[in-house]
Amino acid sequence: MRLFFMLILMSLISAMPLLAAEPVNTGKPETGRWAVIETDKGTIKFALYEKDAPITTKNFIDLAERKFYDGLTFHRVVEGFVVQGGDPNGDGTGSSEKKIPLEVSPKLKHDTAGIVAMARRSDPNSASCQFYITLAAVPYLDMQYAVFGRVVEGIDVVKKLKIGDVMKTVRIIPAPKPEEPTKKQDPKK
16 A cells, blocks of 8 residues: 555656646747738737747848838738738739748648738748738648738738728737736725
């Protein structure tokens, strides 16, 4: 009997590192700063995956901070699939002066509406400035296109977009700090 309890105690002790306060990697990407797109239809905000897609997010942030996207249109809308924009030519043929390599990870998935990813030509290293926002889950695009964010506010706006709708401004903002829980008030005071 004593041996039985010793074995249980030893297994509990060996499991202690698993119970530590370290954050568990859930396989989900970590969000960083937000992109804010102002359109005639409303505002779209998406969280950027800066740690999981550093090359792609840096490229997008650099373009946004240079005001590259301001005034550009959404040139492609495929119902139930994607809304695409960011082309300086407005027809899907344009690019910026820089091309970036394909940056994929099993953590970065097209698993719902509101996923933001880079468009590209057939060359995997041809992404430049055009991006799309999914209107549904499109898992067959996983590991083929660089996912770099997800819509956190304004998916209703994304779903209203039409070809030719303008991105008035695209700016980068710090991620909002989590709200502190409200402290219960003492009713006697």
